[in-house]
Amino acid sequence: MHEKFDTIVVGAGPAGNAAAYTLAKAGLSVLQIERGETPGSKNVQGAILYADALERIIPDFRDDAPLERYLIEQRGWLLDDEAYVGGNYRAEAFNRPPYNRYTIVRAQFDKWFSKKVQDAGGLVICETTVRELIFDGDRVAGVLTDREGGAIYADLVILADGVNSTLARKAGFHPELKPKDVALAVKETLFLAPEIIEPRFNVKGDEGVAIEMVGKITKGMIGTGFLYTNKESLTIGVGCMLSDFAAQKIPPYVMLEEMKAHPAIRPLLEGAEVKEYVAHLIPEGGYDAIPKLYGNGWMIAGDSAGLVNAVHREGSNLAMTSGRLAAETAIDLHAAGQPFSAANLAGYKQRLDDSFVMKDLKKYRRLPAALHRSPHFFTLYPELITLAAHQWVKVDGVDKKSKEREVRRAFAGRRGWLGMMGDAFRLWRAFE
Amino acid sequence: MHIVVCIKQVPDSSQIRVHPVTNTIMRQGVPAVVNPYDLFALEEALRLKDTYGAQVTVLCMGPPPAEAALRKAISFGADDAILVTDRAFAGSDTLATSFALASAIGQIGRNMAVDLVFCGKQTIDGDTAQVGPGIAKRLDLQLLTYVSQVDRVDTERREIVVQRRAEGGVQVLQTRLPCLITMLEGTNEMRFASQAGMFRAARHPVRVWDKAAAGIEDVAKIGLKGSPTVVSKVFAPQPKASKAEQIKCESNAPKDLAVTLIAKLFTQHPALESAISAGTTGSI
Numbered sequence: 001m002h003e004k005f006d007t008i009v010v011g012a013g014p015a016g017n018a019a020a021y022t023l024a025k026a027g028l029s030v031l032q033i034e035r036g037e038t039p040g041s042k043n044v045q046g047a048i049l050y051a052d053a054l055e056r057i058i059p060d061f062r063d064d065a066p067l068e069r070y071l072i073e074q075r076g077w078l079l080d081d082e083a084y085v086g087g088n089y090r091a092e093a094f095n096r097p098p099y100n101r102y103t104i105v106r107a108q109f110d111k112w113f114s115k116k117v118q119d120a121g122g123l124v125i126c127e128t129t130v131r132e133l134i135f136d137g138d139r140v141a142g143v144l145t146d147r148e149g150g151a152i153y154a155d156l157v158i159l160a161d162g163v164n165s166t167l168a169r170k171a172g173f174h175p176e177l178k179p180k181d182v183a184l185a186v187k188e189t190l191f192l193a194p195e196i197i198e199p200r201f202n203v204k205g206d207e208g209v210a211i212e213m214v215g216k217i218t219k220g221m222i223g224t225g226f227l228y229t230n231k232e233s234l235t236i237g238v239g240c241m242l243s244d245f246a247a248q249k250i251p252p253y254v255m256l257e258e259m260k261a262h263p264a265i266r267p268l269l270e271g272a273e274v275k276e277y278v279a280h281l282i283p284e285g286g287y288d289a290i291p292k293l294y295g296n297g298w299m300i301a302g303d304s305a306g307l308v309n310a311v312h313r314e315g316s317n318l319a320m321t322s323g324r325l326a327a328e329t330a331i332d333l334h335a336a337g338q339p340f341s342a343a344n345l346a347g348y349k350q351r352l353d354d355s356f357v358m359k360d361l362k363k364y365r366r367l368p369a370a371l372h373r374s375p376h377f378f379t380l381y382p383e384l385i386t387l388a389a390h391q392w393v394k395v396d397g398v399d400k401k402s403k404e405r406e407v408r409r410a411f412a413g414r415r416g417w418l419g420m421m422g423d424a425f426r427l428w429r430a431f432e
Numbered sequence: 433m434h435i436v437v438c439i440k441q442v443p444d445s446s447q448i449r450v451h452p453v454t455n456t457i458m459r460q461g462v463p464a465v466v467n468p469y470d471l472f473a474l475e476e477a478l479r480l481k482d483t484y485g486a487q488v489t490v491l492c493m494g495p496p497p498a499e500a501a502l503r504k505a506i507s508f509g510a511d512d513a514i515l516v517t518d519r520a521f522a523g524s525d526t527l528a529t530s531f532a533l534a535s536a537i538g539q540i541g542r543n544m545a546v547d548l549v550f551c552g553k554q555t556i557d558g559d560t561a562q563v564g565p566g567i568a569k570r571l572d573l574q575l576l577t578y579v580s581q582v583d584r585v586d587t588e589r590r591e592i593v594v595q596r597r598a599e600g601g602v603q604v605l606q607t608r609l610p611c612l613i614t615m616l617e618g619t620n621e622m623r624f625a626s627q628a629g630m631f632r633a634a635r636h637p638v639r640v641w642d643k644a645a646a647g648i649e650d651v652a653k654i655g656l657k658g659s660p661t662v663v664s665k666v667f668a669p670q671p672k673a674s675k676a677e678q679i680k681c682e683s684n685a686p687k688d689l690a691v692t693l694i695a696k697l698f699t700q701h702p703a704l705e706s707a708i709s710a711g712t713t714g715s716i
Contacts, residue, residue, distance in 0.1 A: 003631060038463060107463075125630045147627040 015302025016160030018323030040110025069208025070099035079215035165304035174291030181285030185239030215382035469552030507633035530566025574611035
């Protein structure tokens with residue numbers, strides 16, 4: 001005899017947990033299948049939690065979720081080899097509850113989220129890999145796991161199996177990921193005592209800082225770096241497009257090591273001890289790389305649907321929101337006694353289109369192409385801008401007018417006025 | 433046949449880190465696993481169940497999250513699971529733990545007499561290998577330690593034959609039931625749970641016993657009170673290695689390198705030189 005559920009959710013990351021929790025809370029029977037030993041054991045993120053997306057699912061999450069530090073300061077750095085030009089935004093408004101962004105440790109956070117799913121009535125099974133979907137005609141009717149007797153049936157399957165989404169690929173829902181549409185990110189967690197973190201980053205108590213970086217650290221590849229403060233650790237990482245890594249043949253860990261040795265970063269890490277090294281793929285193809293999101297008996301959410309806003313370093317909130325919207329679509333259909341047909345599940349796409357998820361992704365749809373065309377944003381411009389800053393700050397008896405001329409000449413000579421106008425136009429169009 | 437398998441949930445020692453400042457073990461965020469040695473005990477019990485038919489009850493003492501270890505055992509095929517948990521058990525050493533487990537096994541036996549108790553050889557967090565023998569002594573069970581295989585069980589004649597790994601060979605031992613076996617590592621391979629097993633584990637109502645349910649009346653025998661073992665000091669061993677010295681030689685010939693190295697060794701350890709030259713006739 002085979003098990004049968006209203007819904008099966010594949011994957012226990014932010015998208016899967018959001019979907020499973022919302023479905024279970026509404027009283028649908030939910031089976032969630034995770035291949036990791038525990039929920040979160042295979043999940044990797046920076047990791048910043050965006051409160052808003054979670055609040056709409058679990059309003060009182062702050063009561064018991066394992067949170068590290070809430071962010072009161074955002075730093076943005078443009079790096080040259082030995083210098084950086086940066087801006088900070090620090091606001092007391094971020095220092096008053098309810099806090100807006102938190103650093104988290106995913107292994108702990110995901111376990112907490114999964115417990116919420118189970119408390120809401122969801123059945124969670126770990127260490128089990130879904131090998132393929134079971135079809136009844138063109139309708140997805142269930143999943144087949146890697147265990148003996150692994151056929152399990154459901155009226156609806158929500159795929160939240162992460163960036164590779166082997167399932168969706170096998171089922172032909174989307175093609176193989178292209179290297180230009182995924183970033184490879186590597187990250188280290190470094191232990192550092194809170195008594196050292198706090199004065200070093202100018203925070204106290206549970207306050208925290210996020211630093212986002214762009215420039216020479218990625219060696220001309222399209223990518224960014226980051227450094228976040230956790231309670232008693234730091235996370236530092238860097239990610240670039242997989243196609244760039246492949247073309248330039250620079251191993252990601254070398255890039256991270258060199259970034260850690262940057263004269264502006266090294267002092268921040270002093271005395272910290274590496275606890276963990278992880279790597280992960282991030283779908284950064286943007287709006288145009290999003291596959292079909294639903295069909296007869298299935299929906300797809302989170303990273304597996306390519307829902308990542310690379311510009312704003314947002315992904316988990318898009319994942320949670322898409323998981324929630326998929327669940328709400330199913331709940332409404334279930335309540336109305338409607339089948340989970342492709343026509344009915346089109347409501348999921350509509351809800352996504354109406355939310356910030358698709359609106360933001362649409363806004364930046366031109367960015368990947370613009371960046372692929374102008375690698376100067378990651379090499380030449382950081383160099384020129386730090387040069388300008390250097391001239392501006394340095395006092396050496398040269399008159400200011402000559403300094404300005406020098407800077408102008410450098411910009412014109414290195415990139416050319418036409419080139420700069422082209423870059424500016426493309427960037428403006430991409431961000432418009 | 434009724435088999436009780438004692439398991440423990442332990443921190444995954446491969447992922448434990450030592451706090452660089454305080455030298456204490458950082459348990460936060462370290463995943464908990466079933467004590468790996470216990471899995472060999474469980475698998476051997478499940479094999480007996482496959483061969484002879486048996487009721488397999490898994491027993492665990494620990495904090496509430498240890499329920500996960502019991503569910504895992506259910507997924508592999510155990511029939512019933514009991515978690516003995518009570519604040520009063522906090523701080524138990526091996527004496528108090530074996531007392532509490534023996535008492536719980538006594539309670540289990542009231543419903544259905546226990547023929548066999550399985551334990552892992554030891555735990556990876558305590559490494560004492562005392563709890564199994566402690567239980568056997570308290571319950572007056574035959575004790576078989578370091579067992580590598582159970583050859584035969586005869587429930588009619590109340591006999592069991594096992595192989596026990598001993599220094600210099602394997603002993604084949606026969607004894608009476610009921611008995612307690614501590615199972616050696618690497619002796620079998622845990623099965624892969626079926627999908628049905630996973631469902632059963634996810635839904636199984638793990639029975640939770642406090643000290644009263646485990647049949648314990650005398651609180652002086654459990655927890656800190658019942659634990660004469662005292663950890664007087666915890667320290668991290670100091671790395672002894674001194675800095676490596678690089679030896680530079682004029683030529684790259686291996687012989688020259690070796691001669692230089694040996695000369696250096698002898699300068700630092702004159703006793704070694706005299707010992708070697710006393711025992712040899714030739715010269716270098």
